[in-house]
Every structure is written in C-alpha cells, then in structure tokens.
Amino acid sequence: MRRESETCTYWSELIAYLYGELSADERSEFERHLLACAICREELSGFERTRAFVRTWKARAEEAAVGLPAISLGSAPNQPQWRQALAALREFFALSPAWLRVTSAVATLVVCALAALAVAHAELRVSSEGVAFRTGIFKRPPAQTKAASSEPLYTQEEMERIVAERIAAARAQMLDRIQSEQLATREQAQSMPHPSPAQASAQQPDFEHRVRRSEQAAVALARDDDAPRLSDLLSEISD
Incomplete structure (x- = not known):
C-alpha cells in the first residue's frame, strides 16, 4: 500500500465505496474525486482485483465440494487454486x-x-x-516401582510342614550314616583273624571307643526330638 494514500482525505471512503455503503451524493462526490486522484484509482483497482481473486477461489472451492465440474472464467488466470488463493491473500495484505x-x-x-x-x-x-x-x-516418566505383595509366600502351616520335612530328612540321613558306620565296624571286626590274647587286649579299647562313639551319636540324635523345633521358633517370631 502506498503511504501517499493515507494522506488523501477520501481514503476512509474507499472501502465504503467498494462495498456500496455510501449514499448517492457521497458516491457521486467520490467518483468525481476518482477522476482527479490517481492514487485512489490505483488503490481501488487493487481492491477490486483482490475481490475478484477471492470470488474466483470461493467459487472453485464450492464446485470442488459438491463435485461439479470446474467452470473456466475468462477473467481468472490459468493457475492452480492454491496459488490463486495465496496471490489473493498476498494482494489483500499488501493493500491493507x-x-x-x-x-x-x-x-x-x-x-x-x-x-x-x-x-x-x-x-x-x-x-x-x-x-x-x-x-x-x-520431564522424566515416573519410575515404575514393583509393588510388594501383602500376602506371604507361604502360610504358617506350609512353613512348619517344610521345616519338619527338612529336619526329618536330615535326621534319617544321619541315622543311616551311623548305622552304616556300626555295620562297617562289625564287619571289619568279623573279617579280621582271631588275634592272640595280647593283640586282642590291645585292640579292645579302640573297638570299644568306636562303638561307644556310634552309640553316643545315636543317643544325641534321639535327643533332638526333645529340642525346640525351628518351626516353633519361627512361629514365636511371627507372633
């Protein structure tokens, strides 16, 4: 837009004349002014071209929406629709x-x-x-924390059963080992040749010591039944 047009006294009436908002007397006076003012004629011509571009773009958009074939207009340039719309907007802002x-x-x-x-x-x-x-x-995503389960993995009855099975298995294994040692000691004593009275008296303490040790282990194993169980201790702790 030319800055000289802003100093023209009829500049404010240009848009009103373009949209037909002037009275008959005002319109006649403005048309007489257009004959003498080249700046207002140029501005009016630019606005008319902008309106023509907008009307053409609107008509083609409506035709494309309803699926009607495009009607060629003699006054419209042979350009794509988006280019015509862009040119119209550019012209509009240039003249604004x-x-x-x-x-x-x-x-x-x-x-x-x-x-x-x-x-x-x-x-x-x-x-x-x-x-x-x-x-x-x-912003970092919140860390996914694994919620601890409020339910225990084993109930108290299951824990007592597992502990009792482990203790019974260990006791049976120890008893088998003691019995195996006693049997091996007896077999070894039977397989040995009969010693002389002097040798028998010398080997007797060693044999008696091994037998006594096996018996003590068996007695200690039997006493384990009276000892407090691990399950009892766990139940006391849980209480």
Missing part, C-alpha cells in the same frame, strides 16, 4: 492498512506461542512469591 497488518502479525504470533506451549505441556503459576513457569518437555 498498516494497523491491520500489524494486528494480524501479532495475532499469528500469539496463536503460534499458545500452540507451542500446549505441545510443551507448559505450566504457569502465579503466587505471592512471583511467577513460576515450567514445561514438561524433558
């Missing part, structure tokens, strides 16, 4: 007043800023201490 262009630019920036804040999950807090601004772009 400065305040309208500034307002449009500010509105576009505000919309872009709001969209960026929405994508970034921004959070704005105003308190007595000031303004706090935080975004969630680099």
Whole structure:
C-alpha cells in the first residue's frame, strides 16, 4: 500500500465505496474525486482485483465440494487454486492498512506461542512469591516401582510342614550314616583273624571307643526330638 494514500482525505471512503455503503451524493462526490486522484484509482483497482481473486477461489472451492465440474472464467488466470488463493491473500495484505497488518502479525504470533506451549505441556503459576513457569518437555516418566505383595509366600502351616520335612530328612540321613558306620565296624571286626590274647587286649579299647562313639551319636540324635523345633521358633517370631 502506498503511504501517499493515507494522506488523501477520501481514503476512509474507499472501502465504503467498494462495498456500496455510501449514499448517492457521497458516491457521486467520490467518483468525481476518482477522476482527479490517481492514487485512489490505483488503490481501488487493487481492491477490486483482490475481490475478484477471492470470488474466483470461493467459487472453485464450492464446485470442488459438491463435485461439479470446474467452470473456466475468462477473467481468472490459468493457475492452480492454491496459488490463486495465496496471490489473493498476498494482494489483500499488501493493500491493507498498516494497523491491520500489524494486528494480524501479532495475532499469528500469539496463536503460534499458545500452540507451542500446549505441545510443551507448559505450566504457569502465579503466587505471592512471583511467577513460576515450567514445561514438561524433558520431564522424566515416573519410575515404575514393583509393588510388594501383602500376602506371604507361604502360610504358617506350609512353613512348619517344610521345616519338619527338612529336619526329618536330615535326621534319617544321619541315622543311616551311623548305622552304616556300626555295620562297617562289625564287619571289619568279623573279617579280621582271631588275634592272640595280647593283640586282642590291645585292640579292645579302640573297638570299644568306636562303638561307644556310634552309640553316643545315636543317643544325641534321639535327643533332638526333645529340642525346640525351628518351626516353633519361627512361629514365636511371627507372633
């Protein structure tokens, strides 16, 4: 838009004349002014071209929406629709007043800023201490903690049964080993040749010692039945 047109006294009536909002007297006066003002004639011609582009783009958009074949217009240039619309918008902004262009630019920036804040999950807090601004772009996802099960893995009865089975198995294994040692000792004594009285008297303490040790182990194993069980201790701890 030319800056000289802003100093013309009829500039404010140009848009009203274009849209037919002037009275008959005002319209006649403005048309007489157009004969003498080349700047207003140029501005009016630019606005008329813009309106022609917009009408052409709107007509073709409506035809495409209803599926009708396109009707070629002699006044419209042979260009794609999006180029015609872009040219019309460019012409419109070029002929618009400065305040309208500034307002449009500010509105576009505000919309872009709001969209960026929405994508970034921004959070704005105003308190007595000031303004706090935080975004969630680099926010780490909360760590997934494995919830501990409130139910025990084994019940008290199952624990007592497992402990009793382990103790019984260990006792049976120890008893088998003692019996095996006693049997091996007897077989060894029977397989040995009859010693002389002097040798028999010398080997007797050793044999008696091994037999006594086996008997003591068997007695100790039998006493384990009277000892407190591990299951009893566990039950006392759990209580």
